[in-house]
Amino acid sequence: MNHRIPLVQWSLGELVVVVTVATVVVGSLWAPMIFFQLAMILLMLIASILVVILCIGSGYLRTFCIGFASAVGVYLLALILVESPYGIFVAEDVRLPTTTIWAKMQPHITxxxxxxxxxxxxxxxxxxxxxxxxxxxxxxxxxxxxxxxxxxxxxxxxxxxxxxPSLNVFYAIGQSVWLLTLGYLGGKFAVGFQRFQHNQETSPTTVE
Structure with missing residues (x-):
């Protein structure tokens, strides 16, 4: 019997981690500065754990970290090129669509x-x-x-x-939210694609 692996799965523990991180990061918008700094430390801790798993991990967890890192890396590169003082478009005051979307939310929460x-x-x-x-x-x-x-x-x-929140905090939290969101989606896509390949390789072939 052929057992096909679901392409996308969520566990209760995974949902708890996602909701907790999102609450801490977004909640630091209105909290005292110390909570914003703690949120940034949390992000650095998450990044460090992902790098360790990426280097010595195995299985779907390592695949997730590869997808996460790939999505974050591409976004950071685009952010540096477009919005960094060392980028190529900064003189024209160009912003990424993600920054523009986040900026449109600012009047409603500031x-x-x-x-x-x-x-x-x-x-x-x-x-x-x-x-x-x-x-x-x-x-x-x-x-x-x-x-x-x-x-x-x-x-x-x-x-x-x-x-x-201040302009700097609002911008930093916004980019952090986009990094985490895109990284998470990139990780889920990588795992789903690997499972898809596994299903294709293990599916019975029809011989005429």
Whole structure:
């Protein structure tokens, strides 16, 4: 009897790990900076474990790590070429589609306040307009956000603008989410493809 291996499978333990990592990483957007730093340490720990398995592991787990690393490597290369200061497109202010999608989510989850130096508890909440400009309730223009970069208005003078989460944290978490998502999908694809090959090799051939 021929036993075909399912191309895609999920275990309860796998789902628990995925949900836990996603919760920690995305949850660090609104948490104190120490939690963001812990989330980054968690990502580095995951990367280290995957590299170890990639080097000395075997079976489907190693295949998953190969697919994960391949997808992450391709994305990081694209990110460096397009968005890094050392890339080839940075002068044209080009962004990856993943960055653009993440940036469109920013106005819906970010709280923005402006105030004067020295900093005090007295500040104004800014409203994110549809054209990406920042204004207070009186209609004063404070600048704009383009591709996760703040462009301040010259009329605000010695005033600061606070983002919660900050622009840097939002960008770092966004890229981390994309890396984990694409890496996970790449790993699942690699395992599924290997199982597909196994099914093809073990399937009975019809002799006429």
């Amino acid at each position: 709280q923005i306040r402006a105030g004067s130096y020295p900093r005090s508890s007295v500040n104004k909440e800014l409203i994110w307009q549809d054209d990406s400009t920042l204004k207070d309730v009186d209609g004063n223009h404070y600048g704009a956000v383009r591709n996760l970069d703040l462009i301040k208005s010259p009329i605000i003078g010695q005033q600061y603008i606070d983002f919660a």
